[in-house]
Amino acid sequence: MDHFLYRDGALHAEDVAIAEIAASVGTPFYVYSTATLTRHYKLFEEALSPLPHLICFAMKSCGNLSVVKTLGALGAGVDVVSVGEYLKAKAAGVPGERIVFSGVGKTRDEMRIALEGGIRQFNVESEPELFALSEVASSMGLTAPITIRVNPDVDAKTHEKIATGKKENKFGIPISRAREVYAEAARLKGIDVVGIDVHIGSQLVDLVPFEEAYLKVAELTRQLRADGHDIRRLDLGGGLGIPYERSNAAPPLPLDYGAVIKRTVGDLGCELEIEPGRLISGNAGLLVSKVIYVKSGEERDFLILDAAMNDLIRPSMYGAHHDIVPVVEPAPATLPQPYDIVGPVCETGDTFAKQRALPPMRAGDLVAFRSAGAYGAVMASEYNMRPLVPEVMVHGDQFAVIRARPTYDEMINRDSMAPWL
Structure with missing residues (x-):
């Protein structure tokens, strides 16, 4: 609506x-309609209630200062993929503890600015990025909270240019190597491993790929906890589609999406994050x-x-x-x-x-x-x-x-x- x-x-x-x-x-x-932005954000709030959660608006979908300010005032966090988006989110009044920094090519300068200004977490995409963040944070005498983005090799059944969860995509580390990389992260200075990140694509109109990916994340959570990691936060990404053609069947509702989340990872006692952009804006x-x-x-x-x-x-x-x-x-x-x-x-x-x-x-x-x-x-x-x-x-x-x-x-x-x- x-x-x-x-x-x-x-x-x-x-x-x-x-x-x-x-x-x-x-x-x-x-x-843009304020009432529509508000309604869509509240649908996700309802979908994840009563689990502990934060809805981080994917700013890359619509980055105007007034749009971000509107959602931030409702309690939304923001998912950013550049330091420019980070600074704009801060300018819109979103505090650092509600900003998640994603993206495959974060530079050391971007890391430094986010650490200085405050950040909820970095979603780390690769081992070279992990090493760079460790160096930057430790040189500043700070600790960087991180999740590691895992690639679950799940076909999101969306357009090839916006699919991100298959093994041939550039995003994340293979889930098969996750335990090895988490062990490496735990040994690094300036790094605090807080959770797991996954995102499989955009404009998904089928809930099955979400369920498949989240079940893999749930199993990984149990494995990592058994390895001694304090996994307390799961970033589940976004990607729920919208009805571009009104004559077609409507995609799943946020409530249906929330039900998938609850039955796959809802019993793990983790704080949950999702990063919808398209469905909100x-x-x-x-x-x-x-x-x-x-x-x-x-x-x-x-x-x-x-x-x-x-x-x-x-x-x-x-x-x-x-x-x-x-x-x-x-x-x-x-x-x-x-x-x-x-x-x-x-x-x-x-x-x-x-x-x-x-x-x-x-x-x-x-x-x-x-x-x-x-x-x-x-x-x-x-x-x-x-x-x-x-x-x-x-x-x-x-x-x-x-x-x-x-x-x-x-x-x-x-x-x-x-x-x-």
């Missing part, structure tokens, strides 16, 4: 008409765009929008589907017609959808890309010298620009002229 609904024939974000935002901000723009955001031209081709008609692949890259990068709807609700008897929906970037790959059914459209009409709150604005670029899309947040009947569209002068002035020119 989200809070983007038609009211009196016009699409609204909570109590604000999308057309009103477009008139104020211009198009294209992203818009995905359906909480829209990308709104305007039709520039309706072009009749020899075999098909094109809607040429003012949004492009640089604004929402998922269709070009992953072949991803987003429902695209008119901002003005069509009359019930309106007959849809097929369009190829494209942007103005000079690449054939700048295509959002082919032969997508929409009511007859005209230049100046507004359309909204649903489920665009995750991996939308965060992956945007200024390719073709196109300004980054502004972000807007709605709260009831209020809206505010939470990231402004840069001017062309601002973009140009970021460059420096070489002194010999």
